Amino acid sequence: HTLVRTVFSNNVSIPIWGPDVARWKEGPFMTEFVNRTKHTVQALTWHSYPLGPNYQSDKKLHVSPENNATVYSPKEWALLQMMRPDKMDRLGEKQIRHIVQHSDPDISQLKLVMGESGGAYDSGHPNLSNRFADSFWYLKAMSLLAQNHHVMFCRQTLLGGFYELINHATLEPNPSFWAALLFARKMGRQVWHTEVQRVNAVNDSHHQRHHDDNGGLRRRQVPTTTNSTTTADHSEQQQLDQRVYAHCHLHPNPQLTILILNYSPNATAILQQLDGMLPSDLIPRDEYIVTSEGDDLESSTVLVNGREPTLSLPPKTVGEARQQILVPPHSYSFVQFSP
Secondary structure, eight states: OHHHHHHHOTTSOOOOEEEEESSOOSSHHHHHHHHHHTTTOSEEEEEOOTTOBOGGGOOSOEEOSSOTTOEEOHHHHHHHHHTOTTTTTTTTHHHIIIIITOSOHHHHTSEEEEEEEOSSBSSOOTTTTTSTTHHHHHHHHHHHHHHTTEEEEEESOSSSSTTOSBOTTTOOBOHHHHHHHHHHHHSOSEEEEEEEEOOEEEEETTTTEEEEEOBEEEEEEOOOSTTOOOOOOHHHHTTOSEEEEEEEEOSSSOEEEEEEEEOOSSEEEEEOEETTSOGGGGOSEEEEEEEEGGGOTTOSOEEETTBOOOTTOOOEEEOSSOOSEEEOTTEEEEEEEOO
């Protein structure tokens, strides 16, 4: 702190963030660091690699816990973990307990920042971290941490490793680049907690798929006070193959955007009601339905509303024809409602 003030002079405001720990542990180090630096640092940073190490370091086969006859290679097992809807369901809750709910207001007001995350460490999963499947953990992690009072997420990396957002050889965007771009543009700074209520499943023999009818979405604003937080009911949420998140843009025009992650391989998710909104309020809306080319999780090509994306990312505007929100299997969707 003294060095920064000496180098940059007292007339320049230079924020100081730290300690950028590899793992956040509610132990002596973080407790002492926070107590000693609460008047010096403006944000607390940490790293997270929820998918574990690069699967090439895994030399064993894996047996399915549901069916002992099913055996997975390390790559197959890594993909299975990437597409688990319950993966990371409690990401960021430790920081809520340790910082946001702290009785000392000088500590509870400190900002939280994800200083580095790329899913799998040791350069990411080969031919998975740079493919469509990577977008699911990435979008979920950003959404969960936003709910849990984090103000920034630093992705590892822009260029380099299998988890790069831009292919360093071709300079073409990898699939998670489009996930990051849509999240940054569409998800506003006012964050809501959401709860999805399952109603039933309807068979659709024409498409040889069934629809998970999630019925309604209940939303609650994340409190802006620094000493309190609201958590969603995890008991029922963990049984669903979908995760739904909601943010609002406040300026210049208030707009609600919901992000729907559909992890199901064979079910189209249906959202037909939002708490506090009539079914007719779901239109008009702009949809960005993101799928992989050939419905392949290992594809390096994504489609937004059925087309290869460009930086302009034009939406699909839904009017009177259809009120329900449909999200195909193994896809995600940003849905923005007009004010």
